[in-house]
Amino acid sequence: MSWLIDPFADFAFMQRALLGCLAISLGATPVGVFLLLRRMSLTGDAMAHAILPGAAVGYLVAGLNLGAMTIGGVAAGLVVAVLTGAVARFTALREDASLAAFYLISLALGVLLVSLKGSNVDLMHVLFGTVLALDDAALTLLCAIATVTLVALALVYRPLVLECADPRFLRSVSRWSGPVHFLFLGLVVLNLVAGFQALGTLMAVGIMILPAAAARFWATSIGGMLAVAACVAAISSVAGLLASYHAGLPSGPAIILAAGTLYLLSLVFGPSGSLAARFWPRAHLEA
Amino acid sequence: MALRVRDLTLGYDRHPAVHHLDLELAEGSLTAIVGPNGAGKSTFLKGVMGELPPLEGKIERGAARVAYLPQLSEVDRSFPLSVKAFVAMGLWHRTGAFGGLSRADLSRVGEALAAVGLTGFERRPISALSGGQVQRVMFARLLLQDADLILLDEPFTALDAKTAADLLAVVQRWHGEGRTVLAVLHDIEAVRRHFPETLLLAREKVAHGATDTVLTAENLFRARQMSEAFDDDANVCARPAEQPAKRGAA
Numbered sequence: 145m146s147w148l149i150d151p152f153a154d155f156a157f158m159q160r161a162l163l164g165c166l167a168i169s170l171g172a173t174p175v176g177v178f179l180l181l182r183r184m185s186l187t188g189d190a191m192a193h194a195i196l197p198g199a200a201v202g203y204l205v206a207g208l209n210l211g212a213m214t215i216g217g218v219a220a221g222l223v224v225a226v227l228t229g230a231v232a233r234f235t236a237l238r239e240d241a242s243l244a245a246f247y248l249i250s251l252a253l254g255v256l257l258v259s260l261k262g263s264n265v266d267l268m269h270v271l272f273g274t275v276l277a278l279d280d281a282a283l284t285l286l287c288a289i290a291t292v293t294l295v296a297l298a299l300v301y302r303p304l305v306l307e308c309a310d311p312r313f314l315r316s317v318s319r320w321s322g323p324v325h326f327l328f329l330g331l332v333v334l335n336l337v338a339g340f341q342a343l344g345t346l347m348a349v350g351i352m353i354l355p356a357a358a359a360r361f362w363a364t365s366i367g368g369m370l371a372v373a374a375c376v377a378a379i380s381s382v383a384g385l386l387a388s389y390h391a392g393l394p395s396g397p398a399i400i401l402a403a404g405t406l407y408l409l410s411l412v413f414g415p416s417g418s419l420a421a422r423f424w425p426r427a428h429l430e431a
Numbered sequence: 432m433a434l435r436v437r438d439l440t441l442g443y444d445r446h447p448a449v450h451h452l453d454l455e456l457a458e459g460s461l462t463a464i465v466g467p468n469g470a471g472k473s474t475f476l477k478g479v480m481g482e483l484p485p486l487e488g489k490i491e492r493g494a495a496r497v498a499y500l501p502q503l504s505e506v507d508r509s510f511p512l513s514v515k516a517f518v519a520m521g522l523w524h525r526t527g528a529f530g531g532l533s534r535a536d537l538s539r540v541g542e543a544l545a546a547v548g549l550t551g552f553e554r555r556p557i558s559a560l561s562g563g564q565v566q567r568v569m570f571a572r573l574l575l576q577d578a579d580l581i582l583l584d585e586p587f588t589a590l591d592a593k594t595a596a597d598l599l600a601v602v603q604r605w606h607g608e609g610r611t612v613l614a615v616l617h618d619i620e621a622v623r624r625h626f627p628e629t630l631l632l633a634r635e636k637v638a639h640g641a642t643d644t645v646l647t648a649e650n651l652f653r654a655r656q657m658s659e660a661f662d663d664d665a666n667v668c669a670r671p672a673e674q675p676a677k678r679g680a681a
Contacts, residue, residue, distance in 0.1 A: 305512070306523075364511055
């Protein structure tokens with residue numbers, strides 16, 4: 145058992161990495177579950193790219209500075225989210241096309257800005273994160289974002305579920321439809337910024353979507369999916385960090401690959417809607 | 432007055448789908464909207480719900496609470512919700528966004544499910560329901576909405592006779608409770624039997640009043656004559672809007 149406990153017991157950087165990853169597991173996975181249920185799984189990916197120019201501007205202004213890059217990333221993400229939502233609601237363009245347009249503009253801007261200054265090493269930092277080098281400020285930020293996310297989701301749970309399941313009904317009984325949509329996109333942006341501190345812009349989406357996708361094969365209720373997804377993310381975090389420690393692998397991809405492995409196992413063996421249920425059906429019932 | 436519509440024009444891309452409609456619905460009336468496809472029936476209900484802003488004219492809703500069953504609902508039936516949780520959404524006016532469901536609320540949900548013949552379906556996921564069962568669930572939610580004005584867009588289309596009869600009984604119960612019901616229907620015989628009033632619509636109002644006087648052979652013929660397609664080269668409508676002076680004097 146020592147290989148399981150010792151790395152976390154002996155090294156502060158592993159404890160910090162674990163805490164950071166658990167905070168992301170709690171905050172990002174419920175957001176991922178709702179993205180999945182709203183058929184917006186790829187929205188997270190697009191948003192992650194949209195955040196890049198903001199982080200790059202922060203980086204140009206203040207170097208590898210947590211505060212500046214966070215504020216820049218959140219600002220860029222929110223601008224893209226609001227423009228996307230506004231175009232989808234007020235013009236003939238649908239949300240997916242509108243998001244694609246804005247995130248591509250944003251991504252091009254980000255690449256341009258990063259290459260203006262910045263060496264390749266810095267770019268690797270932004271793309272792949274620094275989970276083994278989280279300082280106090282970064283940890284505080286990750287925990288704060290997880291807390292804000294969980295409280296916000298608990299508060300708007302009913303309108304959010306309704307906006308996902310029957311948006312037209314929500315519009316007929318209240319004015320929540322618009323606000324809850326934008327609030328949710330705000331949470332997506334916040335959690336991607338949190339994730340990109342630890343895992344990088346490209347990997348941050350993984351911890352959001354993969355556990356949610358895995359959970360779909362285990363649970364048939366929203367509550368069940370939220371719980372399973374958080375557990376999958378937490379197990380992936382521990383497994384990825386251990387693999388990274390023992391085998392000398394980069395930690396971000398190791399964590400995401402652990403989540404990917406759990407996803408593939410769920411896809412094959414999960415009890416609900418999996419390949420096993422499709423190809424090895426159990427005997428049918430009487431009624 | 433549950434609903435008053437004055438000189439209402441609704442449309443898409445400036446083409447009118449409902450053209451200069453005047454209508455008054457008395458409180459507690461049970462009215463069918465009848466007309467050919469493309470006559471503006473669904474558009475009219477959307478307009479009443481505020482989903483589509485009028486191109487011209489006014490809609491005044493006297494009713495405090497309005498419930499609406501669209502023809503093409505946007506319900507995501509793959510969403511992991513139980514029948515009970517779905518139907519309980521109808522209690523939004525009691526719970527709001529944040530309030531919890533009381534024990535009394537839960538028994539209301541049970542009563543609504545019983546009223547549409549779905550007792551025992553509480554825990555069933557909505558993804559496991561048949562088309563007819565989904566419509567029963569939608570009616571259970573409408574029941575809980577406790578609305579004064581209820582708009583139904585083709586509520587009985589594609590249902591078997593038993594389901595249609597059960598849900599028609601719910602509509603008649605609403606009528607008995609003094610609620611105003613406005614329903615788009617295609618089954619003329621059912622309208623004659625069960626709906627005291629009818630609005631015959633074919634982009635413009637053909638007739639409105641007691642069902643016997645509206646659904647005459649002549650009126651139905653006129654409704655069929657009105658063209659369905661928009662004219663791409665149509666001129667701007669020159670029909671004068673209601674005079675401001677006249678409105679001031681009234």
